[in-house]
Amino acid sequence: MKRLPMVIIALISFTAIFSQDVSTLAKIESNYGDGMIVTPDGDILVSGGYNKTTILKVTPNGKVSTYIDDLPGPVGMGFDSKGNLYVSNYTGNSIIKITPNKVVSDFAKNLDGPAGLAVDENDDIFVTLYGAGFSGTGGKILKFKPDGSFVEYFTGNGLQDAIGIIFDNQKNIYTTNFVGGDLFKVGVNKQMSKPASIPNAKINQITYFDHYVYLPSPNLRKIFRYNVLNGKLEHFAGTGEENVTDGTLKASEFNMPNSCAIDASNGKLYILEHKLGLIREITF
Template sequence: MKTGKLLLKSGLALACLALFTLTSCIDDFDGGGPKPKKVITLFGSDFPANDGLHVNGKGTVFASNFGKFDSVKQKYSGTKVFKIKRNGSISVKASGFEAPMGGVQDSKGNFYFNNENNDDGISGVLVKIAPDGTSSQVGEIAGWPSGLAIDDYDTIYVANFNASTIHKVSPDGVISLLATDNRLFGCVGIDVDKEGNIITSNFYNANILKVTPQGEVSLIANIPDTTFGFAIGYMTILDDYIYATGINENVIYKVSFDGTSEIFAGTGENSTTDGLLNEATFSQPNGIAADEKRKILYISQFDEPGLRMIKL
């Protein structure tokens, strides 16, 4: 579905965008029971970001734009991070950067993302955007720092696409190594569970891994039937389940902590179609983040632009 405008398939979707996740808009009832869960497109082909998502406590969504590969410059083209309020307005949170990835906001309103890795695989820079909009470099991290997660104490955790590491960043900006393990090479998606463990997903092989606060690494699950080298974009945790984007399979996976996994949404077709979970389609879903308070998943798309939503 390519329109160049907001893709709003119905009056229901229009109302949802106007109120941006108001529960009564999405979770209505028919005959005493909840309606089946659906995938809804909030923004379509004009949506300007295709990478990591983050939702703060107010329900504001932040979206990094890694961009597309520029064959002339031999770099990815993204330069901005965007802020999407619940009323549907989009503004630029940060600009003038190089292929920003991931993103988290701390309790003081500072926003962080990874910058300057852009396919060289040597190192990247963790950037901090203060509430007044000023930017600073927190520090450089070897490899290709990618996804970010943050815990209740404002400690940030950094996955690494091109190194076998997980780093942590203290609230005062000190970067240290949390874990080193060959299984961590290729990890992008990352989140923190309710026990303080870091959960991360491997872009190459669809492994879901747990890293304890002491740095011990173990396998939770391997999602089968994915494309090696293009398996899982990002992941998030909501209601004791892991949700991960099957970026090449065009589906959303649901993984339990006992290691079982299933296709949660999407038919596998590469397109952007709203509807019931088993009928809707995605176009290389990539970023995913949970609004825990409102029980909503947001998904960005890497191929055909779009911001999608599932109310649980």
């Protein structure tokens, strides 16, 4: 009888690990969305993409509204420590800055198809270049200081049609090409490696949480994740069938998952279904 509490704890832990479900949180516009980010208040922002002008806001209970409009193709997004939102505009080849009071200003212009965007703990802004005009030949990561000055941070070594970009807890950068399924790692000393590849995958925007890089694939209709500690890539969710089915991770189905965002405070992973305009949710 003395061992019973330990058995109960073990069963509870086992259930918690394997009871993660995919659910549908909200419906937005069909064929909408490219990037996602969670605000400091826990709302989800969804950028329209190259052919849209808006960023939508989705509350944790699924209410949808327009966050801001009149942007030239918003894609990547990132918050600095002061609550300013930086947005890469693919069609406008620019980056804008939006204050907490929604004052919009130009931050950078004349870029070569900016796509992914991430802000580090020093408020430096890192932007991937996909290549303007859908060329897919951008192949660079730029680093901007808060004053707008920038340097070419990394290029080459297979980086080509770069989109997704995030940081892990050790300040390493992870980024992806859109076509080919390659995950690249750029260390703090700018050393490049390719720790994982998903055959035949397209990878758009990615996110990071608790030692995992999450990689939704719109064409394979699955969510993958890479463990930065042990270097293992695994199939995380989705059967690969082109449907929308809520349920357990491996039994769930996705139509076109092309972006994701993490709410680290509440342990939620949000996934954007671009074609059907759905926000899906996984609670950790």
